[in-house]
Amino acid sequence: MGISEIFSSELYNAEKFYEYFSEEDIKNIPFDLYNLIDIEQKYENQFTFQNFAAFFSDLYVSLNINDKDFKYIDSKLEEIGFSQKFSEYLYSDFLIKKEGAIFVFAKMRKKSNCKYLEEAFINEYYKKKSYIDF
Secondary structure, three states, X not given: OOHHHHHHHOOOOHHHHHHHOOHHHHHHHHHHXXXXXXXXXXXXXXXXXXXHHHHHHHHXXXXXXXXXXXXXXXXXXXXXXXXXXXXXXXXXXXXXXXXXXXXXXXXXXXXXXXXXXXXHHHHHHHHHHHHHOO
């Protein structure tokens, strides 16, 4: 079963990673996640975004995924520029998505992602707040 089907039809369960994904599915996860951003933003399925947060918490925190698969997924996400694409959520009109994006970046714990958080803070909060101040 692919990640798109799981993310759009049910809540992701971290303990079932290897029940959800075959070895072949695991090879496609980074690319499917990248493409799922566009699909989620277009259709706004009730499960998809919250499953992003749950998946990344599983990947970077819970250690339910073995080292070989973690290293592959993590390296491919970086290689395809996933964080830049995912940073679009930092500008969402929906607070839950902004908060979720911050949560995901925090779980990833990558210094290279700080630029997306800093840019969003400056453009979404700091500049807008300075227009409101008297």
